Amino acid sequence: MKLNTHEKNASGNSAMPQRAVGDVFDFIVCGAGSSGSVVAARLAEDGNASVLLLEAGGDDAAETVTNPAQWPLNLGSSRDWGFVGQPAPGLNGRRLPLSMGKGLGGGSSINVMVWARGHKGDWDHFAAEAGDDAWGYQSILGYYRRIEDWRGAPDPVRRGVGGPAYVAQPQSPQPVAEALLSAASAIGIPVYDTPNGDMMESPGGASIAELRIRDGKRESVFGSYVRPLLSRPNLTVLTEAMVTRLIFEGKRVIGVEVRADGHRRQFTARCETVLSLGAINTPKVLMQSGIGPEEELQSHGIPVVQHLPGVGRNHQDHLAFGCTWAYRKPEGVGGGGCEAKLYWKSASHLAQPDILQCQLEFAVPSPIETGLETPEHGWTMFTGLAQPKSRGRLRLSGPNPEDPLLIEPNSLSEPEDMAAALAAVELCRELGNSDAFTPLVTGEAAPGARDKSGMIDFIRRSAVTYWHQSCTAKMGRDSMSVVDNELKVYGIDGLRIADSSIIPRITTGNTMAPCVVIGERAADLIRTKHGLTDMSGGIARSI
Template sequence: MERLSNSTLGLLVHQVRSGELDREGFLQAAKEAGVPAERAQQLAGEALAAWENQRRLRESPREAYDFIVIGAGSAGCVLAARLSEDPANHVLVLEAGGSGTHPDVFIPSRWRFLLGTELDWSYQTVPQRHAANRVIPCPRGKMLGGCASNNASVWVRGHHQDFDSWAARGNPGWDGETVRRIFKELEDYSGGEDEYRGVGGPLRISRAADPHPLAHAFIEGAQQAGVPMTRDYNGARMEGAGFFDLCIADGERFNVARGLLFPAMGRPNLTVLTHAEVTRLLFEGNRCTGVEFRHGGQVRRVRATREVVLSAGAINSPKMLMQSGVGPADELQALGIPVVRHLPGVGQDLQDHILVAGINYESSVPLPQPRGNGAEATLWWRSHAALSRPDIQPVLHEFPLVTPELGPVPDNGYALVPGLVRPASRGHLRLTSADPSARPIIDMNYLGHEADVEALRIAVELCREIGASRAFDGFRKRELMPGPRGRAATVEWIRKATTCFFHPTSTCRMGVDERAVVDSRLRVHGLEGLRVADASIMPEITSGPTNAPAILIGEQASRFMLATRHG
């Protein structure tokens, strides 16, 4: 695809693929975008073929598929693509949301405007008693691509010790060296191939093309505060300051849906249903045999001859298990749900990173509009030198960021946003009703452990030091919040400023202990024909945004499943 600066080509192609734009409309728009006529005809033909293929498949549904994938998010897109590479496999993907053709999905810096819309599940926590008793939003993508379609488009693998820790908990094949090789195979990295980075894979990864002046100031200010640069946080050393790797190509979001799912939608053995919300899994004894779902105003059932894979995310995957009778027996019985399998860990060990929104500044000069993803620079650091790996991750936001309890702030500003990426606190998720449409109880238990409060206090002070550095002298008019405070006052402010980092994990944890839900091959303990493959299986949250690890999980799951079939 031609590299057209600030083009909308990906959006236009997806609108054709989704049946929202005809050939003539696409060709005219492509011409206006400067796309060569021959290339435009090729793209239109491919997109229309995918649309016609999916239309035919929807009109003639099968009674059974080899594999059913629930959720077309970061992991589900990988599974759909990989499982359908073999034409002998008939694959059905059920996505509760729509196609995701809103223009803001394709404009990386406008991710924040998608939150709370119809493209978001718009979940909320219960009042967080350690965070000033506030209800905190928990956004989850509801469209093809899932959260990869409404996140900040960053590519962060995680620290190699994260994965070594997973393996040490009884999960062979998840160690840092193994996942390094898999990440390399997934990447098409603009910086070229080396020991750590890959080229030629399905996912286009690049550094910020023209970083915002604030992003440069952040990295310079971090060095002035004693934090060195890291050449590549996805390479040899994570710790330090640097520009984000971004899932952006030609100025547009290039997520896992574009890299893997969309190209596969022309295959005659892959059916992708949108607006298809699963109500429960179907069992015969200990075997999962299919799913029940709502689609087109009807409740439908479909069988899986081989396996069902839950890839609905750390909120909806445990929710679906519990509403289908898999989870803590006493809780299910209290709601009148027949128990299929007692697994006490379902919905437990909920983890999320924490953002503190935020160290806000008013600018002394008019600021350029946000560039790239609007948050192009970050750093990883240790709140205490004795830690083995970074636990805090401040992020520059090229716009103000504040919780409702502390805002508003002037528009002409920016924020240095402290983040905690190795939280000690653990929460949980529970059902409120046997009705699948009922929203679950989500308790992140933010700041429930004093170690989290102290780490964030240190992160706040680091951000304030960077914000006050010489590097920001040309931008900083004044610090709006929190300003100089003593320890107690800073902690009080943190409790009011704490918000979601959009990275819930670990509610269907992988492992061998009594609270583990899946084994190292992601098979649900005690059941057949059922796996979970998404961020919910993480034994412990990774030290950074979780989109890339979720894609890794989908890739691993596909390899396990295909190896089983051919082994």
């Protein structure tokens, strides 16, 4: 368990104040990622509330975090949980690497920095599942106006200015990004000024991406929300402190047990505990604490506190297939390498886009199983499934914190997903082989022309993920739901979940921005419950 000092670290980030840490707080937030950082910061804004933010990983001082171009170097490092899926029949038995951020900022410290807000249809679906219009698109627009410091054209209905999250488009996108927009327009796909305005209310389109990069440096959610508050005496941040289980009085959570420096320590929450550990570790802690499918818990000798069969079920992720072209000559790479995005529909009858394309301005090697060579210089379109129908699950391998979770992604198990994948790859090839790219590329390196059987084989062998794992402790009102509309765990007091595990289905696009919304919504609910100061500066009651 580490406490940093006031000194500036190598990245220029102001670190945590060094002081003795007590055992009792008003609120405990577990996980300093894209949701947990928001919850902790918003609760700590009220000086009457003592807040403990726990993070299993380390600090965010590395150059690989702050330098947008170096994000791939974090994959497989100590900043990555390094999860690996179980063999998937739909992928010819392959095991998918499932990276997830570990450290201050969580995924927002190692991702591609794309800001994608989710489609209107996503949020309206969440509201219907939760039975609460506060999760609907019109309400969520209000959250985004609060969150954003948008540096583009004014849009007072959809965009915010002056919020904690700096969001901007690259000032001079690379030629390959502009070529994608030209190619899309040529085949009838609308081109928008931004991907997060009315494009996210439409059947789809193409646009220059919005990124969390300021003055050439990454801005993590932790950096935007928590770092400005680190000098406050009511906020404590502990790194390298892994939450291993919840502590109960009856069916009320009163705190957590943490493993740090080879020792166990317990912390008590007077008011509430919030799990923001992500779609893998949140259900793991729930199950190993006795909350989950009764039969599975009993099979590992874990006493059942609350039978919730949906814990660990409904696992979803964005699956992608790398289509690559060779450059005529080396081209530049802007920002984190992703400056253009496209969303489109695989079939005209669909209500919203189900194809997600993220253009990378460098050639990404195909999985070895494809047998394809990667050009020395080129670009790759990660074209994939924005709304997959396949559902996976998580299973315990044992009752102890060190026992790994078994992740079964179940990728491409539903025929609708293969149909959408075929459409996505063909759309990508149509774009990449169009006249717009002719000045830049010599030809297609992957997948190349194939018959339908050959293309299915390529899809099964080449599939990777966007690392957007979600939905494993979903919000809703059916028997498989884990949290209600206020993010309270069913049957348990004093516990909420705020991370990507609570969404009923994965959002259209990258998941960082929706996770920030989830954090804001959770903080609002908690503040209201406990009478804390709200965003308008209202008077707080003493806790």
